[in-house]
Amino acid sequence: MTAQLIKGAEVAKQIREELAAEIAELKAKHNVVPGLVTVLVGADPASQVYVGAKEKTSQELGIYSERHDIPTETTQSELLALIDKLNKDPKINGILVQLPLPKHLNETEVLYAIDPKKDVDGFHPVNVGKLMIGEPDYIPCTPHGIWQLLIRSGVQIEGAEVVVVGRSNIVGKPIANILLQKQKNANATVTVCHTRTRDMAFHTRRADIVIAAVGKAKAITADMVKEGVVVIDVGVNEIGKTADGKRILAGDVDFEAVKEKASAITPVPGGVGPMTITMLMMNTVRAAKLAAGLA
Ligand code: NAP
Secondary structure, eight states: OOOEEOOHHHHHHHHHHHHHHHHHHHHHHHOOOOEEEEEEESOOHHHHHHHHHHHHHHHHHTOEEEEEEEOTTOOHHHHHHHHHHHHHOTTOSEEEEOSSOOTTSOHHHHHHHSOGGGOTTOOSHHHHHHHHTTOOSOOOHHHHHHHHHHHHTTOOOTTOEEEEEOOOTTTHHHHHHHHHSSSTTOOOEEEEEOTTOSOHHHHHTTOSEEEEOOSSTTOBOGGGSOTTOEEEEOOOEEEEEOTTSOEEEEOSBOHHHHTTTOSEEOOSSSSSHHHHHHHHHHHHHHHHHHHTTOO
8 A cells, every 4th residue: 555645735725725815804804914923032043944934924824924033132021021012912913932942031931921812822821721621722733733634634533543652742742632632523542652651563553543743763664553544744853964955854754664554644844844834824813813702
């Protein structure tokens, strides 16, 4: 069996078209323009690329976009004052502080200072708690993207054995939480593996769906999965550089071997990656609708 490719770039494009139409309608019917602000502390090149991509996508979709690039030396109290100002700004529905922050800043305190209603990353404990009890306002972007990929690819989630490898707060735990909720497109039986799991292959071999969020190239090999499995590869690992200095990326799954056993699989790049920014846009639109009493 050679797997069907789950093409994140195509699904993301489709969702963006839907969002652009929704944003145009919000403006025409309700005079509501969703607003997203990004805050970048320092000049980390990778962070600049991510923030630039978020700004560009916002503008393409008709989202009001603001960008605050502030110096590395910014103090904790200066950053908290900026967040306080953005919390009170009615033009802004979503606040995104690009991580990681410089080491002298307290990341947790900064994330907790964002008004949960504007926390479009879904990292504030209020939003984490709401997700846990099955009443989310915002689902964190990468797990939200994974969920949409599964749904829109027609994967049977209800009743499926799902094994998530990785238990981070931004990917592993939230996707496990989403898929075990008692609701449509969820209702899965979910197992979460991590570095202290005794026999990981025992779990992955009986999975109908494997979600790999490990951060290690080829952590999931063909002998660890069953025929017909659906594989979502979240990993982004640099495994080398091309002659002209470009990064060579690989996922957490041994793609070439696993695709011969899987019924469907996401590639890296072009799988989960393109979904993440798109789901940030979806959360921003939801924040604007919630603020306007339209959701
Ligand atoms: P993370 O915080 O480093 O967490 C990795 C998890 O994997 C941990 O729970 C760790 O277990 C577990 N793990 C590591 N090695 C393992 C092993 N050999 N066996 C079993 N479990 C193991 O990483 P993350 O932030 O969740 O990200 C995971 C991957 O996804 C990374 O490659 C990251 O770059 C990528 N990512 C991609 C996107 C995207 O948009 N495409 C977004 C976010 C992340 P312990 O808890 O026991 O340490």
